[in-house]
Amino acid sequence: MTELLQVNNAMCRIGRHKVLSIESFRIEQGQHWCLFGPNGAGKTLLANLIAAKRIESGKYVTYCPNFVPVRDIHIVSFEEQQKLWQKDNRLDISEYSEDAHDTGTQVIELVRSTRASGRQDSELLEQLSSELDIAHLHTKGIRFLSSGQIRKVLIARALYAFNPDSPQVIILDDPLESIDGDSQERIKSCIDKYLHSGFSSIQLCRRKVDVLPGVSHIALMQDLKILQQGDRTKIEVGNTFRQLQNRIPKIPDQLPNSSIEPNKEKREVLIELLQINASYGPLVVLNNLSWAMYSDQHVQIEGPNGCGKSTLLSLIDGENHKAYGQDVTLFGTKKGSGETIWEVKAKFGVMSNELHNKYVKGWKVIDVIVSGFFDSVGLYDDSGTQEIEIAKDWLGALGIMGLEKYFYHEISFGQQRLVLLARAMVKQPRILVLDEPCVGLDDFHRVLILGVLDKITEQTATNIIYVSHIRDEKPQCINRRLSFVSNNNGGFRIEESVV
Numbered sequence: 090m091t092e093l094l095q096v097n098n099a100m101c102r103i104g105r106h107k108v109l110s111i112e113s114f115r116i117e118q119g120q121h122w123c124l125f126g127p128n129g130a131g132k133t134l135l136a137n138l139i140a141a142k143r144i145e146s147g148k149y150v151t152y153c154p155n156f157v158p159v160r161d162i163h164i165v166s167f168e169e170q171q172k173l174w175q176k177d178n179r180l181d182i183s184e185y186s187e188d189a190h191d192t193g194t195q196v197i198e199l200v201r202s203t204r205a206s207g208r209q210d211s212e213l214l215e216q217l218s219s220e221l222d223i224a225h226l227h228t229k230g231i232r233f234l235s236s237g238q239i240r241k242v243l244i245a246r247a248l249y250a251f252n253p254d255s256p257q258v259i260i261l262d263d264p265l266e267s268i269d270g271d272s273q274e275r276i277k278s279c280i281d282k283y284l285h286s287g288f289s290s291i292q293l294c295r296r297k298v299d300v301l302p303g304v305s306h307i308a309l310m311q312d313l314k315i316l317q318q319g320d321r322t323k324i325e326v327g328n329t330f331r332q333l334q335n336r337i338p339k340i341p342d343q344l345p346n347s348s349i350e351p352n353k354e355k356r357e358v359l360i361e362l363l364q365i366n367a368s369y370g371p372l373v374v375l376n377n378l379s380w381a382m383y384s385d386q387h388v389q390i391e392g393p394n395g396c397g398k399s400t401l402l403s404l405i406d407g408e409n410h411k412a413y414g415q416d417v418t419l420f421g422t423k424k425g426s427g428e429t430i431w432e433v434k435a436k437f438g439v440m441s442n443e444l445h446n447k448y449v450k451g452w453k454v455i456d457v458i459v460s461g462f463f464d465s466v467g468l469y470d471d472s473g474t475q476e477i478e479i480a481k482d483w484l485g486a487l488g489i490m491g492l493e494k495y496f497y498h499e500i501s502f503g504q505q506r507l508v509l510l511a512r513a514m515v516k517q518p519r520i521l522v523l524d525e526p527c528v529g530l531d532d533f534h535r536v537l538i539l540g541v542l543d544k545i546t547e548q549t550a551t552n553i554i555y556v557s558h559i560r561d562e563k564p565q566c567i568n569r570r571l572s573f574v575s576n577n578n579g580g581f582r583i584e585e586s587v588v
Contacts, residue, residue, distance in 0.1 A: 090117035092153060093256050093289060094139060099149035101134055103499050109134045109313045111149075116289055118256050121303050123292045123321070126310035126333065127531040132293040133168070134262050134313070139291070140164060153256065162256055163203065163247035166262035166293075167502050167529060170239050173199070174446045177232040185388050192230040196223065203250035210249075217245045219270055220279045222272065236267040236442045236525065237394030237558070244276060244377050248283045259284070261301075262293040262502075266444070267480065269393040269558045273363030277301060295531035297325075297334055309333060336533045338488060340540035344548050345482030357384040359552060360405055360521060365414035367400050374400045378583060380571065387546055387566045389555040389588070392573025396581045398556050399441070399524060405554070406522050420519065434464040438518030438551070440509045440526050448497055454508055455460045455480055455493040461512035484513035489535055503529040510538065517549060526557045528545070539564045 095115040103109050109131045116122060116139075124132040137143050139150060142160035152158060177193040200217075201209060218224040221241045247259050264280065265273050281303045284290050294300050300307075308318035309329055310563055317329050324330055360382040367375040374397040382388055390398050404417065417424040420436060438461065447466045448457055458480035460466065485488045487507045492500055497508065506529050513521055522544075527535045542564035545551050555563055568588050573581040 090119060091256070092117050093156060093258060094150060094152045096135075096139065096150050096548075099135075099145065101138055101143055101145050101149075103134065103313075103495075107313055109133060109138070111138075111315060114308065114315060114318065116291070117122055118289055121284060121290045121301075121305045123294050123300050123304045123307045124310055125294050125297075125307050125330075126266050127295060127302070127336070128292060128507075128529070128534055129501045130310040131313035132310055133166070133262065133501060135310070136164070136166075136262070136291060136293055139258075140260060152206070156256055161252075162258045162260060162324065164260045164262070165240070165243040165247050165264055166260070167266075168262075169243060170236065173239070174232050175449065175498070177230065177437060192228075192233075194231050195228055195229040196231060199242060200246045200249050208252075214249060217219075217248055217279070220282075221245050221275055222560070224549070235395045235399060236528070237269060237272060240264065240267055241276065241394075243274060244280065248279070248288075251283065251287065253287060257288050259288050259290045260293070261290060263295065263299060263529065264292070264301075265299050267394075267525055267558070272394055295529075297330075334532060338533050338537035338540070340537065340544065341486045344541070344544050345479055345486055355384070357421075359384055359420060360419070361416075361418040363418075365404065365415050365417065365510075367397070367404065373580060375404075376580065380583065380585065382552070382554070384552060384568045387564070388555065388569045388571055389560075389563050389567045390554065390556045390571045390573075391525050391558065391560060392577070392581065394558075396573035396575075398573060399443070402522055402524055402554065402556065403443075406434070406439055406520075431464060435516070436519040438513030438516065438521045439524075440506070440513045440522070441524035442528070443524075445509060446504065448505075450496070450498045452497045453482075453493070454495050454497050454500065457497050457508055458483065458493075458511045458515060461515045479515050480511065483514055484508075486541065487511055488534070501529075503531065504533060506530060507534065507538070510541075514545070514551075518551055520552050521545065522554045525558070526555070527557065527559075529563060535562070542566065 097113055099111040100108055124135060138146050140162045159452050191316045200214065221244060223241050223245055226234065226238060226242065231242065234242065244264060252255055264276060268276060280301060283542060284303050292301055292304060304321055306319065307321050307324040309316045309324065311333065317324060317327065325357055348513050358381055362378055362380045365375055365378040369478060392398050414425065419433060422428055455477060462476050482495060487510060489504060489507050492504060497505060504528065510526060526538055530538065542553060543566050546566040554568065555567060557563060570586045570588050572584045574584050576582045
């Protein structure tokens with residue numbers, strides 16, 4: 090086999106604190122590797138080193154002749170999604186246009202961008218669009234896509250880049266995250282088909298259940314090192330692999346700042362929506378929706394990618410202007426009756442992909458958490474000692490004490506998710522809105538988060554709205570389910586049930 094690339098005696102620093110240390114790692118043409126390990130193991134850092142996205146890459150990574158990493162390595166990751174979202178939002182000029190709508194980069198443009206104009210292949214594009222079910226998204230702006238939809242588009246872009254004249258490597262960072270069940274099967278089938286047509290690949294994975302069928306080799310990572318590497322069949326039966334999966338978190342007995350006890354005797358209406366509609370151009374997302382949430386309820390919202398879950402959440406928590414002029418009542422006050430957006434935000438703690446996208450370089454972890462007190466992205470006032478101590482207490486409760494000294498962009502994606510949960514909880518919100526909170530987390534931290542959410546409902550007056558594509562992956566406190574169900578004409582209806 091032809092050796093595509095090799096990493097030798099690599100040292101990469103994360104800020105001023107930790108160092109990735111890799112003695113040796115190589116990929117041969119036709120191999121399909123999985124970098125497997127918990128959050129913070131160093132998987133993304135190693136992938137970026139291989140992809141020549143680190144200044145140290147030229148020192149530690151050697152490539153085969155005529156292999157150009159910028160051209161021949163294609164990445165599908167949350168970080169790539171974040172960059173695209175931020176770029177299109179920076180370039181948004183809709184507020185200056187007559188129709189107040191700027192599509193930005195269209196899906197079809199993004200997928201085609203990996204090929205020169207003379208290498209476009211309409212047949213392959215049509216085939217990938219059908220297999221990944223993105224044909225109906227071609228003319229849609231990427232910043233209007235759900236997290237799951239843009240994930241499928243990025244996979245299509247990477248596969249469309251295939252060039253038989255040069256070796257190709259695809260880096261897939263948990264490609265099945267934020268994806269509904271039907272789409273997961275489509276993605277698995279599509280990736281397996283095209284990878285075995287000439288690609289080599291590196292999958293970054295935190296959970297055994299998500300390791301793709303086509304993976305031939307595994308490198309186990311922890312604490313910024315490779316613990317073991319080799320043939321998949323041998324690695325998966327080894328003790329090291331089992332030990333990485335069998336870690337059990339300790340759920341804290343008492344949560345920080347949990348002094349407000351829930352009043353379980355008085356049943357109140359927290360949210361009431363009457364005949365709500367929401368559209369984006371010709372696309373009708375919500376049609377004549379009526380729904381109420383009560384103080385004795387903790388609600389799970391489920392449905393396929395792009396059905397309107399995130400739109401519904403944004404109508405509730407004040408982020409979507411389409412809520413004004415409609416019959417939306419929050420905590421007994423009709424929206425638009427004189428309350429400010431900050432009065433609405435004060436009662437919500439939010440953890441979402443959109444919020445995740447807004448935090449860029451420059452913010453320390455402790456500042457991100459403390460900003461939750463002010464419902465802002467970043468800090469506009471000096472934070473006090475009390476706020477900082479509460480923020481540190483939440484870091485401890487979530488098992489990530491010590492991260493406060495890091496910059497937010499220096500920690501792993503999964504660790505960033507935990508930080509956002511801490512940010513959402515510091516002010517003791519009346520309602521905690523969680524949009525795919527377990528995305529990017531290993532099994533250890535998924536169990537931890539779900540356990541902490543149950544403690545929140547036991548020890549505080551906070552109610553939970555929980556969005557997930559995985560029906561059975563939910564905290565035990567969930568007692569209502571709101572399901573988006575296809576009505577077979579391109580739209581969705583909503584069904585409510587008791588859990």
